Amino acid sequence: MVRYKARYLLITIHYPTEPAPPGSNPTLPFTHPSHPSLTKQSLSNLIRDSLALQFGDYGAGAAGNMTVKYFSPVTSTGIIKVSRAHYRMLWASLTFMKEVMGRGAVVSVVRVSGTIKKVQIEATRRAKEGIRRARGVGGEGVGLDVMDILDDDGDGDEGSGDEE
Amino acid sequence: MFYDLNVPWAPTSPDLPRTVAFLNELGYNVIALSHTHSGKFPQSQPNPIPENPFPKHPNLQILRRITVILDDPSQNHRLAALTSAYDIVALRPTNEKLLLQACKELDCDLISVDLSQRMGYHFKHKTVGLAIQRGIFLEINYSASINDITARRNLIGNAAALIRATRGRGIVISSEARRALGVRGPFDVINLATLWGLSQDKGREAMDGLPRLVVAQAKLKRTSFRGVIDVVVNEPPRGNKRRAEDAAGPSDQPEPEASPEGNQKTEAPPRLSKKARKALARASKS
Numbered sequence: 368m369v370r371y372k373a374r375y376l377l378i379t380i381h382y383p384t385e386p387a388p389p390g391s392n393p394t395l396p397f398t399h400p401s402h403p404s405l406t407k408q409s410l411s412n413l414i415r416d417s418l419a420l421q422f423g424d425y426g427a428g429a430a431g432n433m434t435v436k437y438f439s440p441v442t443s444t445g446i447i448k449v450s451r452a453h454y455r456m457l458w459a460s461l462t463f464m465k466e467v468m469g470r471g472a473v474v475s476v477v478r479v480s481g482t483i484k485k486v487q488i489e490a491t492r493r494a495k496e497g498i499r500r501a502r503g504v505g506g507e508g509v510g511l512d513v514m515d516i517l518d519d520d521g522d523g524d525e526g527s528g529d530e531e
Numbered sequence: 532m533f534y535d536l537n538v539p540w541a542p543t544s545p546d547l548p549r550t551v552a553f554l555n556e557l558g559y560n561v562i563a564l565s566h567t568h569s570g571k572f573p574q575s576q577p578n579p580i581p582e583n584p585f586p587k588h589p590n591l592q593i594l595r596r597i598t599v600i601l602d603d604p605s606q607n608h609r610l611a612a613l614t615s616a617y618d619i620v621a622l623r624p625t626n627e628k629l630l631l632q633a634c635k636e637l638d639c640d641l642i643s644v645d646l647s648q649r650m651g652y653h654f655k656h657k658t659v660g661l662a663i664q665r666g667i668f669l670e671i672n673y674s675a676s677i678n679d680i681t682a683r684r685n686l687i688g689n690a691a692a693l694i695r696a697t698r699g700r701g702i703v704i705s706s707e708a709r710r711a712l713g714v715r716g717p718f719d720v721i722n723l724a725t726l727w728g729l730s731q732d733k734g735r736e737a738m739d740g741l742p743r744l745v746v747a748q749a750k751l752k753r754t755s756f757r758g759v760i761d762v763v764v765n766e767p768p769r770g771n772k773r774r775a776e777d778a779a780g781p782s783d784q785p786e787p788e789a790s791p792e793g794n795q796k797t798e799a800p801p802r803l804s805k806k807a808r809k810a811l812a813r814a815s816k817s
Contacts, residue, residue, distance in 0.1 A: 383553045383711035384546075397556045459726050462719045463677060465712065475557065475716035 374454040375436070375486045377478035378461060379493075380443040384471045395501055401440040402468050410445060411435040413467060417460040430457045436483065442494065446486050454479065532560045533717040534742030536596065536619065537643065537672055537705035540564040540580050546710045551585050551593075553711040561592040561746065563619055565707075569600035578616045594618040594746065598643060601629045610638045619749050621670065627652040634662035640749040641668060641703065646689035647675035647682035654696035663701035666748060668741055669693060672707035673723060674714070690727040699729055703745060704737045759814045760807060 382399040411434065419427040430453035438445035449457045461474045478489040535554055541547055554562055564580050580595045596619035599610070613620050621641040624630040630652075633642050642662055644650075659669060671690050676683040694702060704724060708714045715723070717738050724734030755761035 381553070381556075383549065383714070397553060455722055455725055458719070458722045462715055462723060463683070465677065471712045473553075473712060473715065475719050476722070477716075477718075 372451040373448050373481070374451050375480050375483045376447045376449065376454065376458065376461075376476050377480075377486045377489055378445050378447060378474055378476050380445075380467055381473045381475065382443075382467075382470050383473055395497060398497065399443060401443045402470075403440050405438070405440050405468055407435040407438045407445075409468075410438050413464070414447070414457070414460065417464050418457065421460045421463055422456055426453075426456055426460070429453050430460075433457055444490055444493075446483065446490070448483070451481075532739050532743065533558055534561045534563075534703075534739060534746070535559050535705050535714075536561075536563040536594075536641065536703060536742050536745065537565050537598070537621075537670065537707045538562050539707060539709055540566045540595075541709070542579070544709070548585065550708060550711040550714060551588065551591070553714055555588045555591045557714065557716045559717065560590065561594065561742070563594040563596040563705075563746075565596045565598050565621070566617075567598045567600065567623075569602065596621060596641075598623055599639075601625060601633060601637075614638070614749075614753060618753075619745065627658075631658050631661075634658050634665075634667070639667060640745055640752070641670050643670035643672065644689075644693070646671060646693065647679070647686050649685055650689055650692075654693050656696050656698070659693070659697050659701075663697060666744075668701040668703045668745055669697065670703045670705055671727075671737075672705055673720060674706045674708040677713050677715070687727060694728050699733045701741065702729065702733070702737045703741050704734075705742070756811075759810055 380401055381397050383397060385399060387396050387399075414433065414435070415427060415431060418430055422430070430449055432453075433447055433449035436446040436448050447457070458476055458479075461476060464472065464474045466472050467474070477493065478486055480486045480489075538547075538550060538554070551562065564584065566579055578595060578597075585591070585593060595617050597613055597617045598621045599613070601622055601624045610620060619641060620639045621643045622633045622637060622639045623643050623645060624633045625645075630642070630644065633639065662669065671686075671693065673686065676686040704720055706714050706720075721731065721734040721738060724737060725731055729737065751761065
């Protein structure tokens with residue numbers, strides 16, 4: 368019996384047409400939180416819809432075995448698991464997504480890996496870099512909100528990373 | 532280094548600064564603002580794009596490009612005059628005859644066919660091969676396919692046909708995004724290219740290696756003497772050597788001896804060294 372090979376995709380959702388949320392750091396103009404009701408379940412439904420639209424029934428069936436392993440609406444970051452044979456199909460349907468819950472969105476894949484651990488490490492690294500960028504220019508008052516959000520998430524990621 | 536060589540220039544559009552900022556955020560390093568022109572050219576036309584429209588992004592290099600829409604074979608487009616005003620000159624032929632003409636003889640840096648519409652003809656290897664032999668690459672613009680379903684269908688079919696005709700060589704991918712929503716990250720685009728039938732490494736080449744060649748060649752065409760010898764004033768030599776090599780590669784003029792001469796401030800032709808004179812003679816022959 369051959370092992371089931373999978374790919375893990377680390378995704379970020381950008382909302383490029385929206386103005387930066389009030390009180391956010393000016394150095395991070397494209398880090399919008401997603402709507403709080405966007406959960407793992409609803410995101411997975413959205414992706415399945417997009418798959419069915421781009422690749423028809425065949426695509427929805429073949430790549431439909433994907434699962435959303437993690438999604439944080441606060442940082443708009445998520446991890447998706449999909450079988451290795453079909454990850455490009457899934458990736459393309461992510462690329463062609465035009466909107467997420469009625470907001471114009473760009474979904475970009477920032478890391479592909481065969482193990483979830485490396486993806487986790489990358490997510491943590493990106494969160495930390497975001498904090499560094501915000502601290503670098505923002506100063507005390509301006510950067511506070513974003514830093515709080517990112518700090519929470521960064522710690523959470525680190526915690527789960529350590530457990531493994 | 533990722534390139535997006537086609538961002539339409541619309542001075543009145545409020546979306547453009549946002550698009551540029553978003554491209555920067557996604558990891559692009561060089562973009563070209565494109566002014567599209569169709570129809571007749573007036574006697575002299577200044578470049579509408581200012582020298583440095585977005586000083587806010589220090590890491591982003593912004594070039595200026597013109598896309599000339601070819602629809603009349605008899606028209607003289609004064610392409611030579613355009614080369615001095617813009618960093619890149621691209622042509623958009625609207626039918627097969629004009630595509631052949633553009634590939635064969637017209638003086639430009641890039642050929643950009645609108646692939647989001649139904650083509651009335653097939654790409655032939657003979658036609659597009661001519662362009663690639665001359666060092667002129669073909670461009671695929673992906674942005675139309677993100678908004679519109681018919682455009683997506685046409686683009687997938689046409690891009691696959693174009694890639695088949697060129698055997699995957701000489702393809703440059705850029706966005707032509709009018710809004711920030713039409714832009715995708717460089718790796719997402721490479722993945723799309725694999726869907727069209729380009730391999731992963733060729734897809735990457737289409738996003739960074741080949742556009743770099745286009746920019747370097749275009750620059751050499753503008754500044755240097757017959758694309759071989761450049762007069763460089765007060766510039767550190769490291770960047771130049773690289774660029775000279777770039778130009779030598781595709782244009783089939785292996786002139787490694789000439790480039791160091793070019794770096795060391797070559798002046799008027801009579802002052803040239805023996806090596807450089809040889810290089811000149813060879814260049815004028817070919």
